[in-house]
Amino acid sequence: MRKPAGSRAAGAARVGWGSPLLGELGGGTPSAPGRAPTPLHPGAWWLWALALGTAATRTTNPLLLALLTAVSTYVVIARRPTAPWARSYSAFAKLALTVIAVRLAFTALLGSPIPGTHTLLTLPEVPLPAWAQGIRLGGRVTAEGLAFALYDAMKLAALLLCVGAANALANPTRLLKSLPGALYEAGVAVVVALTFAPNLIADVHRLRAARRLRGRPDKGVRGLLQVGLPVLEGALERSVALAAAMDARGYGRTAQVPARVRRLTTGLTLTGLLGVCAGTYGLLTAAGGTYGVPVLLAGLAAACAGLWLGGRRSLRTRYRPDRWDARAWLVTGSGVAVAALMFLAGARDPAALHPGVVPLTAPALPLWPAAAVLLGLLPAFVTPAPPTSRKEPS
Numbered sequence: 311m312r313k314p315a316g317s318r319a320a321g322a323a324r325v326g327w328g329s330p331l332l333g334e335l336g337g338g339t340p341s342a343p344g345r346a347p348t349p350l351h352p353g354a355w356w357l358w359a360l361a362l363g364t365a366a367t368r369t370t371n372p373l374l375l376a377l378l379t380a381v382s383t384y385v386v387i388a389r390r391p392t393a394p395w396a397r398s399y400s401a402f403a404k405l406a407l408t409v410i411a412v413r414l415a416f417t418a419l420l421g422s423p424i425p426g427t428h429t430l431l432t433l434p435e436v437p438l439p440a441w442a443q444g445i446r447l448g449g450r451v452t453a454e455g456l457a458f459a460l461y462d463a464m465k466l467a468a469l470l471l472c473v474g475a476a477n478a479l480a481n482p483t484r485l486l487k488s489l490p491g492a493l494y495e496a497g498v499a500v501v502v503a504l505t506f507a508p509n510l511i512a513d514v515h516r517l518r519a520a521r522r523l524r525g526r527p528d529k530g531v532r533g534l535l536q537v538g539l540p541v542l543e544g545a546l547e548r549s550v551a552l553a554a555a556m557d558a559r560g561y562g563r564t565a566q567v568p569a570r571v572r573r574l575t576t577g578l579t580l581t582g583l584l585g586v587c588a589g590t591y592g593l594l595t596a597a598g599g600t601y602g603v604p605v606l607l608a609g610l611a612a613a614c615a616g617l618w619l620g621g622r623r624s625l626r627t628r629y630r631p632d633r634w635d636a637r638a639w640l641v642t643g644s645g646v647a648v649a650a651l652m653f654l655a656g657a658r659d660p661a662a663l664h665p666g667v668v669p670l671t672a673p674a675l676p677l678w679p680a681a682a683v684l685l686g687l688l689p690a691f692v693t694p695a696p697p698t699s700r701k702e703p704s
Contacts, residue, residue, distance in 0.1 A: 402474025426452025585609020
């Protein structure tokens with residue numbers, strides 16, 4: 311039965327090429343006033359956060375570490391989207407507080423190698439055998455030992471919060487979509503793993519609600535067994551459907567490359583990963599600060615070359631790839647500037663970045679390292695505000 315011309319015209323007027331509905335579905339171009347700003351490349355957020363974390367590893371000054379934490383927290387509050395994955399920052403904050411509490415508790419129970427004269431309290435000491443010399447349980451708890459433990463724990467807590475900022479700001483799906491071709495299979499596996507758990511939890515809630523509506527038990531061993539079988543059946547059906555969809559889209563196709571290129575790719579990738587590990591270890595330790603940066607850069611260059619050569623075997627295209635624009639360079643540059651200036655401050659005035667606790671004095675805030683840390687606030691002003699009423703494009 312044909313519809314009248316008037317109804318067709320009205321439908322075309324309601325859903326036109328410039329309508330918000332097709333703009334949401336990606337089938338047309340939305341109007342300029344309702345267009346959402348282009349989100350920042352997720353790799354820029356990770357590079358900014360890792361650079362701030364690198365700066366945090368170069369100091370034990372609690373004031374600088376607190377300033378680094380405040381900078382990352384402010385950027386997260388100002389630019390965090392409303393997506394479910396962006397709520398992970400509170401979990402990282404709780405983990406950072408737990409790290410500090412556990413470190414202080416272990417210092418109080420097991421003692422500290424830092425000698426101190428300001429005794430806060432004395433715990434009952436447990437006598438240990440002769441073969442356990444150097445270890446004690448209980449005894450004096452000094453302010454110097456707790457201050458040293460607090461400074462060291464705050465460094466790890468600041469590093470955790472920087473990683474949490476990257477998790478809260480960068481869309482994981484878009485980040486995996488931006489992986490090089492050599493890591494395509496690993497990226498697909500991670501995407502499938504990320505989507506499996508939420509679907510499984512949704513199935514459990516749906517089945518339990520259906521059983522409650524039918525007056526059947528949904529708790530206990532019996533309810534768990536009766537809910538578990540339909541959940542596993544649904545997971546198996548989704549796995550089969552996913553496998554069929556991946557096979558229909560040509561997943562797993564590879565191009566033929568010479569054996570010499572494959573061996574060179576493997577060698578460059580392994581050498582690069584070893585260089586990255588050695589350089590990262592040098593950055594995290596005070597003794598390796600001289601060789602950490604060149605070894606890390608050489609490892610990154612070798613790994614990138616290996617990934618580029620390995621991507622020649624992957625035959626795939628990207629739909630609407632994320633662009634690395636000027637904002638991404640500014641965000642990355644701000645984090646790198648903070649890390650570089652912190653390295654320079656550690657070389658020129660190491661005492662300001664690593665205050666002592668014997669004698670016990672209040673730490674001072676060095677001015678120009680603190681001003682360098684404030685450069686990390688740049689992403690809060692050069693990146694677009696997160697959309698509130700529309701979903702972030704993925």
